[in-house]
Amino acid sequence: MKILGISCHYHDAAATLLMDGIVVAAAEEERFTRRKHDPSFPQNAVEFCLQQSGLGIEDIDAIAFYEKPLLKFERLLTQHVQYFPKSYAVFRRAIPAWLTEKLRIRRLFRKKLKFKGDVYFLEHHLSHAAGVFYPSPFEEAAVLTVDGVGEWTTAAMGMGRRTHLDLTHEIRFPHSIGLLYSAVTAYLGFSVNNSEYKVMGLSAYGNKNPATNPYYAALRRMIDLKPDGSFRLDMGFFDYEFAERMPSKKFCELLGGPSREPVEPVTARHQDIAAAVQLVTEEAVLSMLRHLHRQTNCPNVVLSGGVALNSVCNGKILSETDFQNVWIQPNSGDGGSSMGAALYLYHAILGQPRNYALRSPYLGPGFSSAQVESFLKSQHITYHHFSSQSELLDQTAQLIHSGKVVGWFQGRMEWGPRALGARSILANPCDPGIRDVLNLKVKHRESFRPFAPAVCVEDAATYFECDNPVPLPADFMLMVYPVRPEWREKLPAVTHVDGSGRLQTVRRDAHPLYYDLIRSFGRISGVPMLVNTSFNIRGEPMVCAPDQAYRCMMGTRIDCLVMEDFIIHRHENLRDAWDSESLAKD
Amino acid sequence: MRLPKPVLRLLSFLDRVFRILLKPLQVVSNFVFVTISYFLGVGLSAIFYRRAAKKNPQSTVDSYWQEMQTTPKDQDAWLRPF
Structure with a gap:
C-alpha cells in the first residue's frame, strides 16, 4: 500500500511517501523552492517522493493530510468573533486565502496532483504524535506533543501501544508554550516560526538563576503554571489572537521597554530575557513530562511538535524526570507531521502492523x-x-x-x-x-x-x-x-x-x-x-x-x-x- | 466560421484590457465582500458571544488539562475535513 503524507499552508510544507509501512522518501518543500520555511503546496516535494520510488500519482492509494482545515478555520473565526472589531485587519488579509485554497484541500490535490483517490484528514497534534510514536523504536510509549497551535490544541499527551495511539488530554488555544516562546522571540527582534533556536542559543549567555533573573519573575506573571505542567496564559500580555504582532503593550511594559529592532545590538538584558523564557519553557515541559510519567508509568517517552526541537530542554529529560528512554524524530515540527499523517492512516485507521523504525534521517534527494x-x-x-x-x-x-x-x-x-x-x-x-x-x-x-x-x-x-x-x-x-x-x-x-x-x-x-x-x-x-x-x-x-x-x-x-x-x-x-x-x- | 484578423486582434486587445481592469475590480469586490461579511457575520456573532461569556464566567481550577475524545472514529470520519 502506498500512502502520501502531506503538510502545508502554515509553515514548513513537506511530503512523505510510505510504502507498505516503510518511509521511502520525505522532504520539505523549501529545499526545492529555496524559500526558507516555505508553507506553499509541496508540489516539488511530492514529485521528488514519486520519482524516488519510481511511482506515478495513479499508483498512490491514499493521501493523508496533516490537519483538519475546517476545525482550524472554526478556531480562526472564533478568534475574530471574540476580538471584534479589533481583528478586522487580520480577517481581511487572511480570509481570501482560506476561501480560495486552504479550505479546498481535496480540490487542490485533484488540481495540482491529478489525484482522484481518498484523502484522509487527521488532527494536527495526532499527526505530530503519530510522527514520533510510530517510527520510534518503542512498542509502548507515553506521548507528549507541544507546539504553537494546530486546530485548537497547543499541547497534548497520551499513550501509544503497538498500532494504537490515543491522545487523552490537551491544552487549548490561546494558551500555548510555543506561542509564548515565539512572542519572546518577536520581542527580541527575531523572526517568528524561524528564529526560536536563536533565542535558545542566546539564553546560554543570560542569567539562568530563576531567583535572580528579574525577567523570569516577569514571565511567570504571564503564565499560571500548575504542578501537573498544565498552564494558562494571561492574554492581556499577548496580541496574537487578533493582530499580526505577538507581544502586547502590557508585555513590553512588564519587560521594561519596547521590542528590540533587528538592527539593534543584543545586550545583557536581551540575554537575560532569553534565559528567562528558556527557564519557563523547561519548567513547563518537564512538569508536563513528570505528570505524564505519573499517569502512564511507562519508561519510554516520545516528544513532538516545534517545542521538541528545543535541544537544551531535551537534554534534561532523562536526568530530571523518571523516564528511562526518550525518542524524538529529526523533523518534529510541522514538516514531520506529513510522516505522522501517513503512518497514522496506515497503522491506526487501516490497522496494518508496525514494521518500521526511523534510524536514518537521510530520506531526501541524493545524487550519484x-x-x-x-x-x-x-x-x-x-x-x-x-x-x-x-x-x-x-x-x-x-x-x-x-x-x-x-x-x-x-x-x-x-x-x-x-x-x-x-x-x-x-x-x-x-x-x-x-x-x-x-x-x-x-x-x-x-x-x-x-x-x-x-x-x-x-x-x-x-x-x-x-x-x-x-x-x-x-x-x-x-x-x-x-x-x-x-x-x-x-x-x-x-x-x-x-x-x-x-x-x-x-x-x-x-x-x-x-x-x-x-x-x-x-x-x-x-x-x-x-x-x-x-x-x-x-x-x-x-x-x-x-x-x-x-x-x-x-x-x-x-x-x-x-x-x-x-x-x-x-x-x-x-x-x-x-x-x-x-x-x-x- | 473563422473571424477576420482585425476582429481577432480587437478581441485579443479587449481581452487584455478586461484582464487589466478586472484585477483591481477583483481586489475591490473582495474588499467589499470580506468587509460586509466581517461586520455582519462576525459582528453579530460577537454580540451573542459576549452575552454568553458574561453568563459563564471562568472558574479557577487545579489543572488546565482538558480531556480529549478518545472513542474510536469510523473510517468515514477521517475522510471529513472537520
Whole structure:
C-alpha cells in the first residue's frame, strides 16, 4: 500500500511517501523552492517522493493530510468573533486565502496532483504524535506533543501501544508554550516560526538563576503554571489572537521597554530575557513530562511538535524526570507531521502492523557520482576525482586539520532542520579561530550562536556529560549536554559560553562515510570530532543539489567542497565568486 | 466560421484590457465582500458571544488539562475535513 503524507499552508510544507509501512522518501518543500520555511503546496516535494520510488500519482492509494482545515478555520473565526472589531485587519488579509485554497484541500490535490483517490484528514497534534510514536523504536510509549497551535490544541499527551495511539488530554488555544516562546522571540527582534533556536542559543549567555533573573519573575506573571505542567496564559500580555504582532503593550511594559529592532545590538538584558523564557519553557515541559510519567508509568517517552526541537530542554529529560528512554524524530515540527499523517492512516485507521523504525534521517534527494561529474563538466569546474574512498577521506581530514572549511555533500539529504552529515559544513573543533570564520565569513550569522560537534557514538561520553547510553535523538542533534570540563578549552569551536554542546552522535550503520571521516580526522588530530553546521548561508534553506552546493561554496569562505567522489577547491575556480553577505537575511 | 484578423486582434486587445481592469475590480469586490461579511457575520456573532461569556464566567481550577475524545472514529470520519 502506498500512502502520501502531506503538510502545508502554515509553515514548513513537506511530503512523505510510505510504502507498505516503510518511509521511502520525505522532504520539505523549501529545499526545492529555496524559500526558507516555505508553507506553499509541496508540489516539488511530492514529485521528488514519486520519482524516488519510481511511482506515478495513479499508483498512490491514499493521501493523508496533516490537519483538519475546517476545525482550524472554526478556531480562526472564533478568534475574530471574540476580538471584534479589533481583528478586522487580520480577517481581511487572511480570509481570501482560506476561501480560495486552504479550505479546498481535496480540490487542490485533484488540481495540482491529478489525484482522484481518498484523502484522509487527521488532527494536527495526532499527526505530530503519530510522527514520533510510530517510527520510534518503542512498542509502548507515553506521548507528549507541544507546539504553537494546530486546530485548537497547543499541547497534548497520551499513550501509544503497538498500532494504537490515543491522545487523552490537551491544552487549548490561546494558551500555548510555543506561542509564548515565539512572542519572546518577536520581542527580541527575531523572526517568528524561524528564529526560536536563536533565542535558545542566546539564553546560554543570560542569567539562568530563576531567583535572580528579574525577567523570569516577569514571565511567570504571564503564565499560571500548575504542578501537573498544565498552564494558562494571561492574554492581556499577548496580541496574537487578533493582530499580526505577538507581544502586547502590557508585555513590553512588564519587560521594561519596547521590542528590540533587528538592527539593534543584543545586550545583557536581551540575554537575560532569553534565559528567562528558556527557564519557563523547561519548567513547563518537564512538569508536563513528570505528570505524564505519573499517569502512564511507562519508561519510554516520545516528544513532538516545534517545542521538541528545543535541544537544551531535551537534554534534561532523562536526568530530571523518571523516564528511562526518550525518542524524538529529526523533523518534529510541522514538516514531520506529513510522516505522522501517513503512518497514522496506515497503522491506526487501516490497522496494518508496525514494521518500521526511523534510524536514518537521510530520506531526501541524493545524487550519484555520475550526476555530480556531469554537472562539474557542464560548468567547466576544476575538480579532483578520487576512486578510492580512503584516499578521499584522508585528503578531506587533512584539509580540515589544516584549518580549511569544507562543504560536505554526500548521499541523500537529511529530513528535518538539522544538517547531519549529508549537507554539512565541516571544520576543526580544536581551532580557536574557526568559530569566527564560520560565523562572519561563511554563515554571516550572529556571533552568539554556537556550533555543533559531531562525534562517533562510542566517544560521546569521553567528551560530554551525557546520559548513558546516549539517547537516540542525539543522532539527530536534538540533545544538548555539558562538555566535560577538561575538554572545554581544547574544543573552543563547539563549546558554548555555558560549557554546553549540541552534539550529534554518529553511528557507522547510519552514515559510514561520515563516521569514517570523523575517525580519519581523529587519527590526525587526536580528537575524533568535527564542527558540523548546516550547508547554507543565513536565511537560505540548506543546499539540496550539486549546483546549490557549488554556488554556496563559491560565494562564501568555504575552502573546498567534497561532493560524492570529488573534491573541488574554491581557489581553483575563482571566476564565479559572488557576495553572499549581501544575500544573508534572517 | 473563422473571424477576420482585425476582429481577432480587437478581441485579443479587449481581452487584455478586461484582464487589466478586472484585477483591481477583483481586489475591490473582495474588499467589499470580506468587509460586509466581517461586520455582519462576525459582528453579530460577537454580540451573542459576549452575552454568553458574561453568563459563564471562568472558574479557577487545579489543572488546565482538558480531556480529549478518545472513542474510536469510523473510517468515514477521517475522510471529513472537520
